[in-house]
Every structure is written in structure tokens, then in C-alpha cells.
Amino acid sequence: MALVQCRECGSNVSDSAISCPQCGVDGPAGTGTLIVERRKKFMGGAVGVSVQLNGVEHGVLRSGQSVALDLAPGSYALSLWARGQGSEAEVVIRSGKTTKCDVDLNAMNAVKATVGSPA
Numbered sequence: 047m048a049l050v051q052c053r054e055c056g057s058n059v060s061d062s063a064i065s066c067p068q069c070g071v072d073g074p075a076g077t078g079t080l081i082v083e084r085r086k087k088f089m090g091g092a093v094g095v096s097v098q099l100n101g102v103e104h105g106v107l108r109s110g111q112s113v114a115l116d117l118a119p120g121s122y123a124l125s126l127w128a129r130g131q132g133s134e135a136e137v138v139i140r141s142g143k144t145t146k147c148d149v150d151l152n153a154m155n156a157v158k159a160t161v162g163s164p165a
């Protein structure tokens with residue numbers, strides 16, 4: 047855990063702080079990136095996988111597609127849905143880092159998420 051300057055008020059904050067203890071701004075150290083990528087596969091490739099973070103939808107991925115989101119640091123509940131079946135995973139976002147999540151759909155249309163660490 048490193049100290050960085052708050053993007054709003056300039057005071058020292060942890061790079062993993064969710065809000066600034068001085069001015070209260072969300073994500074004081076700046077945003078991190080989440081990349082959710084669906085592996086390219088012929089089987090079931092046309093079945094859309096809905097990507098939701100904390101219950102908010104961020105798009106539908108078909109085979110080989112990906113979505114990149116800029117997010118305030120913190121942990122998020124990632125839900126992936128395909129044909130009414132869901133899979134949940136926790137993702138951690140760190141300031142200035144990229145967290146990757148690989149999405150795979152098996153023959154039973156079950157979604158598998160493989161979440162990496164922020165890097």
C-alpha cells in the first residue's frame with residue numbers, strides 16, 4: 047500500500063482508499079481499469095454474456111468481445127449472466143492498475159469467470 051496525492055485536494059491518501067479522508071471524494075488516487083474479456087470460441091459464440099457490476103449492466107459480450115471500464119478503487123461484485131444462469135466473482139480495482147477477468151462459456155452455457163489481481 048503506497049501513499050499518493052488525492053486528485054481533488056492534494057492530501058496524502060492510500061492508493062487503495064475508497065474515499066478521501068480529507069475531502070471525501072470517491073477514488074482519491076484515481077481510477078483503475080477493469081477489462082472483462084470473453085474467450086473466442088465457436089461453440090455458443092452467439093450466446094450473449096451480460097456483464098454486471100454491483101447490479102449495473104455494462105454490456106453483453108459475444109465470443110471474442112471485451113469491455114473496459116474505468117472504476118474508482120475498491121472491490122466490486124461482478125455478475126455474468128448467460129441464458130438465465132449467473133456466475134458471481136469479486137473483482138478488486140486499484141488506482142492506476144488493470145484488473146483482468148477472462149470469461150468462458152462451457153457446453154452447458156454455464157459461465158466461468160477467472161479474475162486476476164490488479165497489475
Ligand SMILES: [Zn+2]
Pocket residue numbers: 052053054055056057066067068069070071074
Ligand atoms: Zn481529497
